[in-house]
Amino acid sequence: MRYSIKKWSIAILMAVATVLSGCALEEAAEPDKSLEKPDDPMEKYKPPIDVSVDFTIGDPIADGFKEEEWANNAWNQYYRDELGINLNAKWFCKGEMCRQKKSIAIASGDIPDITGVSQEELSTLSKTNLIRTDMKELYDLYASDLTKQIMNEAGDEPWESATFDGKVMAIPSVDSSIDVASFLWVRQDWLDKLGLEVPKTMDELYTVMKAFKEQDPDGNGKDDTYGLMLQKDFLVPGVAESVGLMNGFHAYPRMWVEDESGKLVYGSAQPEMKKALTFLSKLYEEGMIEQDFGAKTSDKAAELAASGKVGVNFGAMWNGMFPFQQTKDNFPESDWRAYTLVSADNKPARPQIELRVTGYNVVKKDFDHPEALVKLLNAWSEAYTGTDKALYDKLINEAKGAPGHHLASFKTWPAKKNLNAHLNVTKALESKDTTGLTAEELSYYENILKYQEGDNTMAQYEKVFGKTGSFSAMKEYEDKGLFMMDQFFGASTDTMKSRMDTIKKKELEYFTKVIMGSASVNEFDQFTEELNTLGLADITEEINDWKESNQ
Secondary structure, three states: OHHHHHHHHHHHHHHHHHHHHHHHOOOOOOOOOOOOOOOOOOOOOOOOEEEEEEEEOOHHHHOOOOHHHHOOOHHHHHHHHHHOEEEEEEEEEOOHHHHHHHHHHHHHOOOOOEEEEOHHHHHHHOOOOOEOOOHHHHHHHHOOHHHHHHHHOOOOHHHHHOEEOOEEOOEEEEOOOHHHOOEEEEEHHHHHHHOOOOOOEHHHHHHHHHHHHHOOOOOOOOOOOEEEOOOOOOOOOOOOOOHHHHHOOOOOOOOEEEOOOOOEEEHHHOOHHHHHHHHHHHHHHOOOOOOOHHHOOHHHHHHHHHOOOEEEEEEOHHHHOOOHHHHHHHOOOOOEEEEOOOEOOOOOOOOEEOOOEEEEEEEEOOOOOOOHHHHHHHHHHHHHHOOOHHHHHHHHHOOOOOOHHHHOOOOOOOOOHHHHHHHHHHHHHHHOOOOOOOHHHHHHHHHHHHHHOOOHHHHHHHHHHOOOOHHHHHHHHHHHOOOEEOOOOOOOOHHHHHHHHHHHHHHHHHHHHHHHOOOOHHHHHHHHHHHHHHHHHHHHHHHHHHHHHOO
16 A cells, blocks of 8 residues: 555656646746856855755665765865855755656756756756756866866767757766776686686687686586676676677677768667677587576676686676675685787777766756856865875765765766776886875775785785786777777657667567577577567667757
């Protein structure tokens, strides 16, 4: 009964939002406050100003979060002390409830002074007269050099994704697009034991995985090792995935690429995918993949690495921390290393990436201090990316409810922060000069030194940021211009909203069956036709309309 009441409550709220939407969904209007370049963009407000915001309670801080303590957390005190900005939460929310609250607020026109929204919510706001439409100009005037440096790393695409009808409606919160790239992770100690070289081609990789399966690399005299670690959601980048392997066949699952005519097409439905699926099916048939991988979550699949029973993984740069630190804990001689993807032919493998924008910061049109948003972002830049270790410790490492960055209301991440950290840390390790390292980089440097002195619990920092870490391979991707960017970065189209989940479910189901041998790759054309019938054809048309409108 309680579940039914909850469902009806949500339905009523959404119905109210629909009725009220007529008040807000009007033609967008220009803001009525002009902008002038400030003498000091970080000048403290005197007297202090009140700014209403909303606060999303993320999972990492949910258990110990108390609404009554929020106003005086370390970040809010910092905003008051340094900027004269007093944040007031219009509401707190978690998960799906945040979307519902924002939908109702947008429909009723009662949004906070500054708030973070999704791209879909920004698309809705772009059709109203609720928010400022000159956010790039505002940003250009007030952003600090460090904030601009951070944002510039992401290129123009984040700003383009916040642009509607030629007007920049929000300041995007950028994240690292390159950090989702896939790598070939291999047990180097197993290669050495079996007298094998690091694979450079897909054929060589097959030979390595076959040896890892058949030649007892763990030395226990049992047939209990595997070539490739794989999980049931293998199309999701991260760990125990197939994305990097498919990229080696120039197949790009779940992203949009240009065909020879310049049209955008769905990567999962392109002919190159057939070769990747055939290869995976062969690995499964020959026992190089666990027979029950289709029932394993990423965490369960990762247990294979922790138990020292697998030698190859396609996954993200952070796999050196999880799950391979667990391998090191259990098997001190183990040595997982990340390499660039291998190709099935003479063309280089290109790791697929996507535009990473964690959200969009908007300002209510009639708010008297729109520049406050940029000042808040500048404060984040100085605290998180600057060189003041005491400030970093205060707001990040020692803040109640740590990791403290989850308490910051507004933030944006350097797109190449981790790559630059690797470059700066490895340079410092060679020179023994830590001058210029950020507080975060210094912590990596110190932890790698501990590993070099014998503390295996710190291996994870070497395997990501050190000389043998994943970012050494990332630098090769960067230097050679190998990243393959998803060409669609707009708001979800109408058909996407209603049909994409069904398409992805059908896609994973068919691919899994092909790998496990219960469906044939020869049925691929029939599969793509089914996807088109399910809505992919309409989505493809809508996405190409989007492309044309943004050229």
